[in-house]
Amino acid sequence: MYRQLAAGIVACGIFQGALHAAEPPPIEQLETFVVSGEQPGPGLWKVSKGDHVMWVLATYGPLPKDMTWRTRQVEERIAESQEVLYGGNVNVAANIGLLRGLTLIPAALKAGKIPDGRTLKDVLSAETYAKWLALRLKYIGKDDDVERWRPSIALEQLRGAAVKKNGLSGGPNVFAVVGDLRKKHKVASNALPNISRTVNVENPRGMLKSASKLDMPDLDCFIRKLDTLESDVERSRDLANAWAQGNVGQLRQLIHVRSREESREELLQDSCAFVLMTALEAGGSTDASRAKRTLDNVLWHAEQASVQSQIDWVAAAQESLQKNPSTFALLSVADVLRSDGPLEKLRALGYSVEAPE
Numbered sequence: 001m002y003r004q005l006a007a008g009i010v011a012c013g014i015f016q017g018a019l020h021a022a023e024p025p026p027i028e029q030l031e032t033f034v035v036s037g038e039q040p041g042p043g044l045w046k047v048s049k050g051d052h053v054m055w056v057l058a059t060y061g062p063l064p065k066d067m068t069w070r071t072r073q074v075e076e077r078i079a080e081s082q083e084v085l086y087g088g089n090v091n092v093a094a095n096i097g098l099l100r101g102l103t104l105i106p107a108a109l110k111a112g113k114i115p116d117g118r119t120l121k122d123v124l125s126a127e128t129y130a131k132w133l134a135l136r137l138k139y140i141g142k143d144d145d146v147e148r149w150r151p152s153i154a155l156e157q158l159r160g161a162a163v164k165k166n167g168l169s170g171g172p173n174v175f176a177v178v179g180d181l182r183k184k185h186k187v188a189s190n191a192l193p194n195i196s197r198t199v200n201v202e203n204p205r206g207m208l209k210s211a212s213k214l215d216m217p218d219l220d221c222f223i224r225k226l227d228t229l230e231s232d233v234e235r236s237r238d239l240a241n242a243w244a245q246g247n248v249g250q251l252r253q254l255i256h257v258r259s260r261e262e263s264r265e266e267l268l269q270d271s272c273a274f275v276l277m278t279a280l281e282a283g284g285s286t287d288a289s290r291a292k293r294t295l296d297n298v299l300w301h302a303e304q305a306s307v308q309s310q311i312d313w314v315a316a317a318q319e320s321l322q323k324n325p326s327t328f329a330l331l332s333v334a335d336v337l338r339s340d341g342p343l344e345k346l347r348a349l350g351y352s353v354e355a356p357e
Helices: 002-011 072-079 098-112 126-139 144-148 151-165 174-184 204-212 219-245 248-255 260-269 272-281 286-323 333-337 342-348
Strands: 037-039 045-049 052-059 067-069 083-086 090-094 188-191 195-199 326-332 352-354
Touching: 045 286, 045 342, 052 174, 052 286, 052 333, 072 174, 072 326, 083 174, 083 286, 090 286, 126 151, 126 219, 144 151, 151 219, 151 272, 174 326, 195 286, 219 248, 219 272, 248 333, 286 326, 286 342, 326 333, 333 342, 342 352
Parallel strands: 037 067, 052 326, 083 188, 083 326, 090 195
Antiparallel strands: 045 052, 045 352
16 A cells, blocks of 8 residues: 555656765664575465355565475466456556656656755754665665655665565566466466546646645654664565465464555555655645645545455456356455455355465
8 A cells, every 4th residue: 555655646746756974883784584495385265155166375575586486286276277366456647648747757856856955964863864874875875866865755765775685576476477377277367457546636747846845744754764664674574484485374463464444544654755745735825735635536546446446356256256166366465364355255245265274
């Protein structure tokens, strides 16, 4: 959801862009252990009614770069199935269009940078800047350009580099592997249509101009998230390891299964990008009113599209279970484990749902 929110903000043209100081203090090196070699991945969830069955693979990414997924069980279940069910993607985009979007790039770049030509060293305390610089040098290296971006944008650059440095880039693509196995055994594909929503953005150039004048509303969020960045990345690494090793109990523990509504509210409150958007919508100006309508529309469409995606998947799963002796399906690990997720919806409809051991 966080990535969807960030993508929505970028799509609306609010904060978009391509993203040397004192010697930093030494920082503790986290023990990096990412599993490698052949790994089983999680077992399959079994949904059934009568003698018809659906095998559900919980998907997760990014996965460890150097692991090889042992897919024997997955291949056997795909080979005996009559179709593979894929959910549709959810896409919330602005009504700006490519050509118009290109003309907004200069304004977006300006909005994404710290006002008045300042850098992170100018706006952070000496203590916070020392923490930032140590982490930047550890994960990004020498890159003076990142110093000019607003704290929330710089933080995402740092997070992406840290994830890659922790061996979580370039691992197996679950969908590609399943697709290859499906084709190998000539099993039919049932790919649900994507759910696309378009958000009307009024005067994006004006909103970008207003955004460029914001001072540092995301600074407190940056400071807080900087302190937890390495533990957050470590959690992502542990999730990837748990998936690779088929440790469903650890997946449950790490994901802290919540309802969709609880997860959405928590992620919004924890998003520095969301802080920027809410700062832009504050005040009584025309651009503030436009920004508020835009943000409200993005969140509403994202929520509605997500709900519709689940409804479509549950309906397709029921149809597949009725017509096929065996079906293979994919769902994100969060949707598989969520208390109000698709599998729980099927359970409420009278289907038997069994988790892997």
